[in-house]
Amino acid sequence: MNLTPYFGSFGGQFVPEVLMPPLIELEEAMKNYLDSPEFLEQNNNLLSSWAGRPSPLTFCPVLSAELGVEIYLKREDLLHTGAHKVNNTLGQALLARFMGKTSLVAETGAGQHGVATAAAAARLGLSTIVFMGEVDVRRQRLNVERMKLLGAEVVAVKDGSKTLKDAINEALRHWLAHQKTTHYCFGTAAGPHPFPTLVRHFQSVISREARAQFLTAVGRLPDKVVACVGGGSNAIGGFYEFLPDEEVDLVGVEAGGTGEPGCWNSAPINLGRPGILHGQLSMLLQDPCGQVQPSHSISAGLDYPGVGPEHSHLAATGRVKYDVVCDSEALEAFKLLSRTEGVIPALESSHALAWVVKMAGLKDGSLKKNSKVLVILSGRGDKDMDIYLDYLGR
Numbered sequence: 385m386n387l388t389p390y391f392g393s394f395g396g397q398f399v400p401e402v403l404m405p406p407l408i409e410l411e412e413a414m415k416n417y418l419d420s421p422e423f424l425e426q427n428n429n430l431l432s433s434w435a436g437r438p439s440p441l442t443f444c445p446v447l448s449a450e451l452g453v454e455i456y457l458k459r460e461d462l463l464h465t466g467a468h469k470v471n472n473t474l475g476q477a478l479l480a481r482f483m484g485k486t487s488l489v490a491e492t493g494a495g496q497h498g499v500a501t502a503a504a505a506a507r508l509g510l511s512t513i514v515f516m517g518e519v520d521v522r523r524q525r526l527n528v529e530r531m532k533l534l535g536a537e538v539v540a541v542k543d544g545s546k547t548l549k550d551a552i553n554e555a556l557r558h559w560l561a562h563q564k565t566t567h568y569c570f571g572t573a574a575g576p577h578p579f580p581t582l583v584r585h586f587q588s589v590i591s592r593e594a595r596a597q598f599l600t601a602v603g604r605l606p607d608k609v610v611a612c613v614g615g616g617s618n619a620i621g622g623f624y625e626f627l628p629d630e631e632v633d634l635v636g637v638e639a640g641g642t643g644e645p646g647c648w649n650s651a652p653i654n655l656g657r658p659g660i661l662h663g664q665l666s667m668l669l670q671d672p673c674g675q676v677q678p679s680h681s682i683s684a685g686l687d688y689p690g691v692g693p694e695h696s697h698l699a700a701t702g703r704v705k706y707d708v709v710c711d712s713e714a715l716e717a718f719k720l721l722s723r724t725e726g727v728i729p730a731l732e733s734s735h736a737l738a739w740v741v742k743m744a745g746l747k748d749g750s751l752k753k754n755s756k757v758l759v760i761l762s763g764r765g766d767k768d769m770d771i772y773l774d775y776l777g778r
C-alpha cells in the first residue's frame with residue numbers, strides 16, 4: 385500500500401502537533417495489520433456474513449428504456465445498515481481492535497456513518513460516541529434513534545453551521561483527549577493523512593466487485609461510472625479499480641444546493657479553491673479571506689464544504705470529471721428510480737442518478753444513446769422520507 389501523504393499537491397497533515405502521535409500510530413497499524421492474513425480473514429468473513437457483501441449489480445430495464453441509456457446500479461443500499469459506510473466502519477472497527485483500542489469516536493452527517501459505526505462497534509465489542517450537527521440531528525431523527533439503539537452515545541453539536549463540518553471539529557477534539565483508548569473512525573476519504581488512504585482502502589471493494597460483475601454481466605467495461613461526492617468515499621471506492629481503464633469515463637457529482645445564484649451549495653471542486661480544513665489541503669468553499677463558507681444541500685451526507693484530497697487531484701489531472709446537481713433535480717431522480725425500478729435511493733445517491741437523467745435529456749452527445757452507465761447507488765432512501773414529504777408539502 386502506498387502510504388504517501390499527498391495526492392499530487394493535495395492532502396497532507398495540517399494538524400496541531402498534539403494530533404501527530406495518534407496519526408503516526410494509525411499509519412503504523414495500517415502497515416502492520418491491513419495485509420496480514422489474520423486481519424484479512426476476519427474482515428472478509430465479517431463483510432460477507434454480517435455486512436452482506438458482495439452487493440449485487442442491478443440492470444434497470446424500465447429506466448434505461450425511458451432514458452435511452454443502459455443503467456446499472458451497484459447496490460450499496462442493500463448492505464447492512466443501508467449504505468456503503470459499513471465497508472469502512474467495519475474495517476476501521478476491526479483495525480481499532482487489532483490496535484488494542486476499546487472505543488470509537490465518529491462524526492456523522494446523514495447519520496449513515498454514525499449508524500454504521502455504532503453497528504460495527506456493537507459487533508466488535510467497542511463503545512462509541514458519535515458527534516452530529518444539531519441541524520442534522522433534526523433532519524435525520526430516525527438515524528439518531530438507530531445509533532442509540534445500537535448502544536452509541538450521540539452528542540448534538542451546536543457550533544457553527546451545526547452540520548458535518550462542526551461535528552468533525554468536535555470528534556477531532558474528543559479524539560485528542562482520549563487517544564490512548566480511542567480510535568477516530570473517520571467517515572469519508574478526507575481528513576489528515578492517513579485517513580484518505582485508509583478509507584479508500586476499505587471502500588475500493590465497491591469498484592473491485594463492480595468491475596468484475598460488469599464484465600461478467602455485460603462482457604465489457606461500462607462507458608461511464610457515476611457517483612455522488614460528499615467527502616468522497618463512495619466515489620473514490622467506486623472509481624478506484626477503474627482508474628487505469630482509460631476507456632471508462634469517471635464522473636463525480638457534487639451537490640449544488642438550491643441552485644439559485646449566490647446560494648449556498650456543497651460543490652467545492654466546481655466552485656471552491658484550494659484551502660485547508662480538517663487537516664488536509666484540498667478544494668474548499670471559502671470566502672476571499674480564506675474563511676470556510678457554510679455549505680448547503682438537501683442531502684445531509686453531501687452537506688460539506690470540503691472534499692477528500694484524492695478527488696481534488698483527480699479533478700486537477702482531468703482523470704475524473706466533476707459536475708453539479710441541485711436539490712430539486714436530486715428529488716426528481718429520487719422519485720424516478722422509485723417509480724421505475726422499485727428502488728428508493730438515498731438523496732445522496734439520487735444526485736448521481738440525476739446527473740445521468742440530465743445528460744440523457746440533453747441529447748447533445750454528452751451521453752451517447754445506449755451507452756452503458758454504472759451508477760454507484762451508495763445508500764437507500766428510507767432515511768430521507770421526511771425530507772421528501774416536506775418537498776411535497778405534506
Ligand SMILES: Cc1ncc(COP(=O)(O)O)c(C=O)c1O
Pocket residue numbers: 467468493494495496497571572573612613614615616617618619684685686730732733762763764
Ligand atoms: C448514502 C450516502 N451516500 C453518500 C454519502 C456521502 O459521503 P461520501 O462522499 O463519503 O460517500 C453519504 C454520507 O453520509 C451517505 O449517507
